[in-house]
Amino acid sequence: MAATKVEEVYDSSSITVLEGREAVRKRPAMYIGSTGELGLHHLVYEVVDNSVDEALAGYCDNIEVTIHLDNSITVVDNGRGIPVDYHKQEKRSAAEVVMTKLHAGGKFDSNAYKVSGGLHGVGVSCVNFLSEWLRLEIWRDGKTWEQEYRRGIPVAPLRATGKTRRRGTKITFKPDPEIFETTEFSFDRLSERLREKAFLNKGIRITIVDEREEPERRHEFYYKGGIAEFVRHLNKNKNVLHDKPIYFERQDPNLSIEVAIQYNDGYDEKVYSFANNINTVDGGTHLSGFRSALTRTINAYAQSSGLAKNFKGSLTGDDVREGLVAVISVKLPQPQFEGQTKGKLNSDVKGAVESFLNEKLAEYFEQNPTVARKIVGKAIDAARAREAARKAREIVRKSALNSAMLPGKLADCQEQDPALCELYIVEGDSAGGSAKQARDRRNQAVLPLKGKILNVEKARFDKMLSHSEIKTLITALGTGIGKDDFDISKLRYHKIIFMTDADVDGSHIRTLLLTFFYRQMPELIEKGHIYIAQPPLYKVKHGKREEYIKDERSLTRYLMRLATNDVKVKSESSGAVIEGRDLARLLEQVAEFRRYFDKAVRRFAGDEQLLRTLLDALAGRKGLLRRKSGLSLRDIFQEAEGRLIAALEGALAKAGYDTELATDEEHDLWEIEIKNKTGARVMLDWDLASHVEFQKAVELHMLLEDALAAPFIIQQNGSSERIETREDLLERVLSAAKKDLTIQRYKGLGEMNPEQLWETTMNPEKRTLLQVKIDDAVETDQIFTILMGDSVEPRRRFIEENALDVRNLDI
Structure with a gap:
């Protein structure tokens, strides 16, 4: 019997119109590029861009960005502050319109912002919708205004909420884990963007x-010299x-141009x-326009x-750009970009930039013949080397294109689809x-490599191509090398994995390989x-059973699971007996509490007793603090709940602290000024209590007071022992x-042996791989220059400054 075909109705009811918040949450990648790391960091850029636009308009000169323990972000500026007056058309505050309406803001009116870098007016509202x-x-x-949003x-x-003498805007947000694949911010990636903004x-x-x-970790970026200082910074240690630096500037309402140029004796181009x-x-x-003018002039x-x-x-563009470090910055009203995340400028400014630089650079060369001769001389040297490199590359190309001539030491795989293929680059024939x-x-x-490959940071292209191990590597990869020949579509393995020892030599080989790929591919x-590859740090033997463990944290978790198998813990105060998985989970929370406690105590002048006194007092009042949505620590400081602040003040006085109750005028809340026994002063206010580490310490302390109240009787192997604190119990x-491990x-x-190597480091189901990414291109370039370049002094300084941060160094 034939199946009956159901006709699908396709009419106006089939057309879905998504607007505002719903549209952004349904298709976030359309607005911020992706829901991966790229889009996640884009949220911060959007908020910071609003502050920078205030700076461009002349109203802001200080921006602070903080990454909190829970990966929430705070951005504070000293600009004019978002307008708060009533918006007649939208029938709500102007600030709420800015935060909840796409294409709402001051950037469409050139009177508010002459030049802007925001995301077509969707920036901060997108951040709000995706948080x-x-x-x-x-x-x-003269007033403080506050508002909170949920998704x-x-x-x-x-x-x-109060009075203030300050002006500006503070936005704190936490990216929504329902939207983003990861919510872990990279300090280095954010630093790179913020450094650029400051330059x-x-x-x-x-x-x-x-x-x-x-x-x-803390970085402060402040540069009076602008992009000329940026170029000098990029050439540091070269x-x-x-x-x-050669610097030219043109200020014009319709097109401002800034160009900074400085050459070094290296072979890379950084523009x-x-x-x-x-x-x-x-x-x-x-x-x-910049490139055309440079080559022509x-x-x-x-x-x-x-x-x-x-x-x-004649000299080619590649010749004149060898060793070049340059920055070009243009500012124009209503720029046209390609793509939502603005990777490419489409506005027709090529001719204007080209004629401006032609004129200025020609004039500079006439006035500074010594510098001009050095630059031209380097370009001519580069052109001569290009011919030698072309011949060397031809040899490599011929061997790379002929699959029958794959290196003899390469043990190739059977799979033909590069997307499924992996190449392990291993140090030495033994490990190979x-x-x-x-x-x-x-x-x-x-592919085993013999010894250490050439340091390409110090070698010219033709010399690099004559090095046997590098030729072997290029041939195995199949992509070719150099601007004219490199073709990523010919890559024979989509996973290239460095597998080296966890010692100094292994680290050096890994650094040489990274230098090669960073500079050449x-x-x-x-x-x-x-x-x-991340081989495990530990092998743990328990009786006849062996287990491989990747790091210190995993070892602690493993020990916790193992130890709680035959242990019973009885809380003397509640009478509850805890064992097995429940005990392991609670002990992990004890370790987590200690981490947050140690972070929070820094905000209390390092006074552990002070923090413990507050935590115990709050645990005694937990009924007043717990809400359906979780803890509400702001209630402590509310006028209506004065008994909470009074209870805290009483507990502090009982513990021997001098206190004084005051008013936080900016938020119209209570605050307690505490003087500890060493004379240090701590202001317990909503600002301090809103920090993640304090909130988490309070939350975990309350949970553990309920579920794992001290003191304890621990029972194991027929014997029992009394333990006074949770930390002692964990230890x-x-x-x-x-003991038995x-x-x-x-x-x-x-x-x-090969079986162990497969089980721990090569088996896709069990191994751990660390993907190499460039979060901060400027910082990465600096580190490669310091570690692998000619100058010894910066390298010595780098080692001295970072030696104390080294962990588990094996020599």
Whole structure:
């Protein structure tokens, strides 16, 4: 019997119209580029861009960005503050309109902002819609205004909460885990963007703090010299051809142009282009104009000065850009970009940039012939080397294209689809032999490299191509090399994995390989093809059973599970008996509490007793603090709940602290000024209580007071023991677990036989791979220059400054 076909109705009812918040949450990638790391960091850029626009308009000179423990972000500026007055058309506050309406803001009216870098007016509203929660605080016209949102929906209208002398805006938000694949911010990636903003806007001070680190990581960016200082910074630790960067500027309401140029004696080109403070990573018309002018002007000077009389032909763009470090920044009203995240400038400015730079650079060369001769001389040297490199590349190309001539030492795999193929690059023949036996021949290839490859940071292209191990590597990859020949579509393995020992030599080999890929095949890193194998740090033997453990944290978790198998813990106060998984889970929370407690105590002048007194007092009042949505610590400071603040003050006085009750006028809340026994002062107010580490410490302390109340009787193997605190209980359980274990720490791959190597490091179901990514291109370039370049002094300084941060160094 034939199935009856159901006719689908396709009419006006089938057309879905998504507006505002719903549209952004349904299709977030359309607005912020992706729901991965790129889009996540874009949220911060959008909020910061609003503050930078205030700076461009002349109203802001200080921006502070903080990454909190829970990966929420705070951005504070000292601009005018978002307008708070009533919006007649929308029938609500102007601030709420800005936070909840797409294409709402001051950037469509050129009177408010002449030049802007925001996201077509969708920026901060997008951030709001894609955040689990967002808190807005505005200081304007002598008042503090506050509003909170949950996934873009206001909890209550904007309201004035106090008086202030400050002005500006504070936005704190937490990206929504329902939307984003990851909510872990990269301090380095954010630092790179903020450094660019500070360089591009003379006199603006931008600070970023990472509270997740111990100690806190902090960068402050402030540059009076603008992009000329940026170029000088990029050339730091390099040997420059001329001390002072070449700098030109044109100020015009319709098109402002800034260009800074400085050459070094290296072989790389570093050119950064910006339009309205946005890093146009894919270039655009302004970059095309810059390149054309540079090539034409240098060629013209080479001919007119007679420097090129012994050189046949003309200098190419690649020749004149060898060793170049440059920044070009344009600012124009209503720029046209390609793509929502603005990677490429499409506005027609090529001719204007080209004619401006032609004129200025020609004039500069006439006035500074010494610098001009050095630049032209380097370009001519580059052109001669290009011919030698072309011949060397031809040899490599011929061998790479002929698959029958794959390196003999390469143990290739059977799979033909590159997307499924992996290449393990292994140090030495010994580890290579184990890896060849351990691998899955179907899709895992192994390439052992003999000794340490050439340091390409110090070598010219033709010399690099004559190095046997590098030729082997290029041939195995199949992509070719160099601007003319490199073709990523010919890559034979989509996962390239470095597998080296966890010792100094292994680290050096890994660094040499990273230098090669970063300098010669950066696209492989950008596209996510480069990985580092992570062999386990420990092998744990318990009786006849063996287990491999990747790091210290995993070892603690393993010990916890093991130790709680035959332990019972009885709480004396509640009488509850806890064992097995429940005990392991609670002890993990004890360890987590300690982490937050240690972070929070820094905000209490390092006074542990003070913090414990407050935590105990709050636990005694937990009924007043718990709400359906969780803890509400703000209630402590509310006028209506004065008994809570009074209870805290009483507990502090009982513990011997001097206290004074005061008013936080900015938020119209209570606050307690505490003087501890050493004379240090701590202000317990809503600002302190709103920090993540304090909130989490309070939350976990309350939970553990209910579920794991001290003191305890611990029972194990027929004996019992009394333990006074949760921390002592955790220590006792962990030390008991270690007694019957043999813990071996690995140093080299050679310590493993092929079966162990497969099980721990090569088996896709169990291994851990670290993907190589470039979060901060400027910082990355600096580190490679310091570690692998010619200058010894910066390298010595780097080692001295970072030696104390090294962990688990095996020599």
